[in-house]
Amino acid sequence: MLEEYSRVYAKIDLDAVHSNVENMYNAMPRGTNILAVVKTDGYGFGAVPISRMLMKEPYVWGFATATAEEAFELREAGVSKPILVLGYTFPYAYDRMLKENIRPAVFRYDMLKQLSERVKKRRNLGGNEVFHVHIAVDCGMSRIGVRPDADGMNFFKTALETEGIEVEGIFTHFARADEADLTNAHDSHKIFSRFVNDLEAETGYHIPLKHCSNSASIIDMPEAHMDMVRCGVTMYGMWPSDEVSRDKIKISPVMSIYSHISFIKDISEGTPVSYGGTFVADKRMRVATIPVGYGDGYPRSLSGGRGYVLIHGEKARILGRVCMDQFMVDVSHIPNAMEGDEVILIGEAEGEFGDDFVEKITVEELGDLSGRFNYEFTCNLNHRVPRLYERDGRILKDSEI
Ligand SMILES: *Cc1c(COP(=O)(O)O)cnc(C)c1O
Numbered sequence: 001m002l003e004e005y006s007r008v009y010a011k012i013d014l015d016a017v018h019s020n021v022e023n024m025y026n027a028m029p030r031g032t033n034i035l036a037v038v039k040t041d042g043y044g045f046g047a048v049p050i051s052r053m054l055m056k057e058p059y060v061w062g063f064a065t066a067t068a069e070e071a072f073e074l075r076e077a078g079v080s081k082p083i084l085v086l087g088y089t090f091p092y093a094y095d096r097m098l099k100e101n102i103r104p105a106v107f108r109y110d111m112l113k114q115l116s117e118r119v120k121k122r123r124n125l126g127g128n129e130v131f132h133v134h135i136a137v138d139c140g141m142s143r144i145g146v147r148p149d150a151d152g153m154n155f156f157k158t159a160l161e162t163e164g165i166e167v168e169g170i171f172t173h174f175a176r177a178d179e180a181d182l183t184n185a186h187d188s189h190k191i192f193s194r195f196v197n198d199l200e201a202e203t204g205y206h207i208p209l210k211h212c213s214n215s216a217s218i219i220d221m222p223e224a225h226m227d228m229v230r231c232g233v234t235m236y237g238m239w240p241s242d243e244v245s246r247d248k249i250k251i252s253p254v255m256s257i258y259s260h261i262s263f264i265k266d267i268s269e270g271t272p273v274s275y276g277g278t279f280v281a282d283k284r285m286r287v288a289t290i291p292v293g294y295g296d297g298y299p300r301s302l303s304g305g306r307g308y309v310l311i312h313g314e315k316a317r318i319l320g321r322v323c324m325d326q327f328m329v330d331v332s333h334i335p336n337a338m339e340g341d342e343v344i345l346i347g348e349a350e351g352e353f354g355d356d357f358v359e360k361i362t363v364e365e366l367g368d369l370s371g372r373f374n375y376e377f378t379c380n381l382n383h384r385v386p387r388l389y390e391r392d393g394r395i396l397k398d399s400e401i
Pocket of ligand 1: 037039086173213214215216230231232233234240
């Protein structure tokens with residue numbers, strides 16, 4: 001491992017991302033497109049390397065981001081497939097989106113008007129692009145989207161008549177597809193299907209891409225796949241929730257995080273550890289300092305013994321508070337732990353006694369221990385943690401990413 005990654009690095013297994021997406025695809029009827037959701041820098045895993053890899057797959061129709069800037073970043077990195085911005089996009093971004101064929105989600109009349117004006121302006125300058133839009137429909141989330149009612153119908157007709165706009169898709173988002181009881185999601189799906197049927201029947205316009213499924217419904221509501229599914233969290237090897245089936249699709253973890261012990265010392269009984277002295281040694285102890293903290297996105301809520309790391313394949317419990325850039329763990333039971341030894345924050349320890357004894361920390365477990373979502377953790381892991389990408393069992397060079 002390169003010296004510059006000694007403090008901390010996250011290893012992203014691109015082979016696992018690839019097989020996770022492929023497993024999703026294979027679980028659906030042939031012809032279902034995948035819209036790979038890579039918002040928030042691909043949930044913290046790296047939108048660019050993942051999109052560059054997946055754009056080569058014919059079944060990946062394109063990519064979804066939350067903001068226009070995330071879409072621009074992908075274009076700059078050479079991602080040429082369609083990109084849909086899932087949220088509301090503010091008007092400052094429209095000119096560039098038009099030039100780069102980035103699809104906005106639409107659900108406001110003023111937005112249709114402004115998009116159309118940008119197209120006309122560009123035509124006067126010799127451009128011939130149009131906006132391919134996806135209409136967002138609110139079927140129970142109350143976030144963004146037109147309602148599936150008469151006004152929604154009117155919005156659809158207005159979009160069809162608006163110069164410079166082509167309705168390429170229509171979508172809704174489930175509020176409760178990750179629960180054991182799927183009544184609510186089934187109802188939303190029914191409302192959405194009926195609404196889309198009505199739109200098409202009344203106007204005679206065929207909407208090419210209808211989509212509503214996220215990861216949870218890809219797994220547990222295969223009947224809702226429609227033309228395309230939006231695959232996010234499972235792509236990154238994480239489960240949407242505890243209530244989603246685990247036996248239908250195989251998902252492998254993608255991220256491991258490694259650090260190295262920066263300091264080791266013995267402390268005597270009665271010695272406080274870290275800010276506030278919230279932990280006081282009740283006996284003689286061996287303590288290792290890890291040079292990572294909440295400034296990296298490692299949750300402060302793991303303080304006070306809630307979290308642990310793996311050293312020499314054994315669990316080492318966090319002592320006292322996690323600081324911004326460092327935290328301490330108990331290695332009293334790991335006498336051979338030394339300064340410079342590897343520390344696993346997320347991942348599997350290679351078993352010293354064969355695979356049967358492998359200790360591991362999953363993102364799920366770390367999320368549970370810290371009182372957060374699994375992907376809240378990966379999204380918050382910030383740029384101070386370098387990402388290394390592994391493909392075919394080998395770490396890629398920057399030029400290969
Ligand atoms: C984030 C998001 C998704 C992806 O959801 P996952 O549960 O991560 O698969 C799909 N659709 C919309 C609208 C989203 O905002």
